[in-house]
Amino acid sequence: MVEAVAPRVGEQPSYDERNLALARATVNGLAAIGVWPHAVAQATPIRHIHVTRAGEFGSVQMDAARQGVDALGWTLPARELGAALLRRLDECTRLRRLAPARLEALEPLPTGWRARIRTAEGTVEVDTPLLVGADGTASFVRERVGISAEHYDYQQTLFVCTVTPERDHVHRAYERFADNGPVALLPLAGRRCGLVLTVPREEADAVAALDDDGFIALAQERFGWRLGRLSRPGRRHPYAIQRVAARELVAPRAVLVGNAAQTVHPIGAQGFNLGLRDALTLAELIAGAADPGAEALLATYAARRAADRDGTMAMSHGLVRLACLPQPLLGPLRSIAMLACDRVPPLQRLLARRGMGFRGEPPRAVLERLP
Numbered sequence: 352m353v354e355a356v357a358p359r360v361g362e363q364p365s366y367d368e369r370n371l372a373l374a375r376a377t378v379n380g381l382a383a384i385g386v387w388p389h390a391v392a393q394a395t396p397i398r399h400i401h402v403t404r405a406g407e408f409g410s411v412q413m414d415a416a417r418q419g420v421d422a423l424g425w426t427l428p429a430r431e432l433g434a435a436l437l438r439r440l441d442e443c444t445r446l447r448r449l450a451p452a453r454l455e456a457l458e459p460l461p462t463g464w465r466a467r468i469r470t471a472e473g474t475v476e477v478d479t480p481l482l483v484g485a486d487g488t489a490s491f492v493r494e495r496v497g498i499s500a501e502h503y504d505y506q507q508t509l510f511v512c513t514v515t516p517e518r519d520h521v522h523r524a525y526e527r528f529a530d531n532g533p534v535a536l537l538p539l540a541g542r543r544c545g546l547v548l549t550v551p552r553e554e555a556d557a558v559a560a561l562d563d564d565g566f567i568a569l570a571q572e573r574f575g576w577r578l579g580r581l582s583r584p585g586r587r588h589p590y591a592i593q594r595v596a597a598r599e600l601v602a603p604r605a606v607l608v609g610n611a612a613q614t615v616h617p618i619g620a621q622g623f624n625l626g627l628r629d630a631l632t633l634a635e636l637i638a639g640a641a642d643p644g645a646e647a648l649l650a651t652y653a654a655r656r657a658a659d660r661d662g663t664m665a666m667s668h669g670l671v672r673l674a675c676l677p678q679p680l681l682g683p684l685r686s687i688a689m690l691a692c693d694r695v696p697p698l699q700r701l702l703a704r705r706g707m708g709f710r711g712e713p714p715r716a717v718l719e720r721l722p
């Protein structure tokens with residue numbers, strides 16, 4: 352395993368940080384690979400999800416109890432997830448980890464790839480029968496193995512910070528769409544919430560320059576007063592949002608997982624969830640295989656991931672595009688769609704299952720018997 356950034360497990364979590372919404376299937380997967388016990392104490396269950404569109408009637412409400420489960424998902428500060436993953440990696444006895452170390456070059460071999468890696472001690476070469484590109488949106492592996500990618504710039508900037516609402520979030524996650532982009536509030540430990548506020552790119556500098564009162568006034572205007580007055584905004588982190596989709600998932604003796612394979616709009620909270628399902632599916636196929644880089648195995652991986660990947664990407668992209676389009680004619684249609692999703696039980700069930708991360712042919716590690 353090669354990672355450019357040095358492990359940071361000892362750092363104290365701060366008030367300000369990105370929070371991940373982990374679907375129920377993801378938590379099952381993290382439990383199966385021994386990560387969740389290291390993270391659970393910092394996680395907050397999501398028991399309800401509430402989706403609305405500013406200026407339109409109708410809402411979609413999802414409720415864990417109605418689906419017969421204790422939680423639809425959990426929120427976890429990204430830094431806590433990173434720390435839990437590192438603790439679990441420390442327990443692995445057959446893994447060679449190079450960090451900080453940067454993959455600098457790749458050379459194809461008849462039976463795999465030769466990787467040139469720069470470490471603090473110098474350059475090392477490693478031969479592998481299967482190269483796994485888990486190196487994020489601007490994947491070096493993707494480019495070097497010759498897989499092209501489609502790019503779409505949402506022209507939006509997303510601000511993430513922690514806020515404390517006047518009323519208890521009672522484990523409810525909110526998503527609210529509007530002409531100028533979506534806003535979400537995720538329940539966190541105590542009374543805190545993780546705020547995700549999207550603004551059109553041309554307004555990003557002005558929003559970044561707002562003082563705390565100005566920023567809270569904007570958040571309040573965009574989110575509304577469902578949780579009363581918002582206060583104590585943490586430090587804001589801006590992210591430029593883009594969608595990057597690899598045109599193929601595999602190349603000879605190489606495979607992509609996570610953001611290297613697909614980077615989606617964060618508002619649907621799907622990126623990590625999807626990436627973990629990539630990794631667990633690959634692990635399932637490799638376990639016991641004589642040749643982990645065999646062409647047939649990689650073809651099976653791509654086929655197994657297709658429905659989940661295509662469906663989740665289409666849903667994330669469609670949601671942001673459709674729900675934020677200002678066309679007045681779309682308003683009533685959106686309201687009807689929301690009412691249908693809220694009131695038609697089979698549709699609710701389908702939506703809830705997909706929201707919980709059960710879609711396509713999931714890896715065995717995430718599965719559970721649902722009521």
Ligand SMILES: Cc1cc2nc3c(=O)[nH]c(=O)nc-3n(C[C@H](O)[C@H](O)[C@H](O)COP(=O)(O)OP(=O)(O)OC[C@H]3O[C@@H](n4cnc5c(N)ncnc54)[C@H](O)[C@@H]3O)c2cc1C
Pocket residue numbers: 353354355356369370371372373452453454455485486487488491509511590608609610611617620621622623624625626
């Ligand atoms: C604001 C925001 C909120 C989000 N919220 C959610 C959410 O609620 N739920 C959810 O599921 N997802 C969410 N996501 C998406 C999620 O964060 C990503 O999908 C996920 O982190 C991707 O993980 P990854 O390991 O594939 O890529 P990355 O996290 O980008 O990791 C790639 C790693 O590769 C390393 N690397 C890159 N190049 C090299 C090289 N040449 N040599 C060595 N190492 C290299 C990097 O150092 C990095 O550590 C959010 C994203 C954002 C921006």
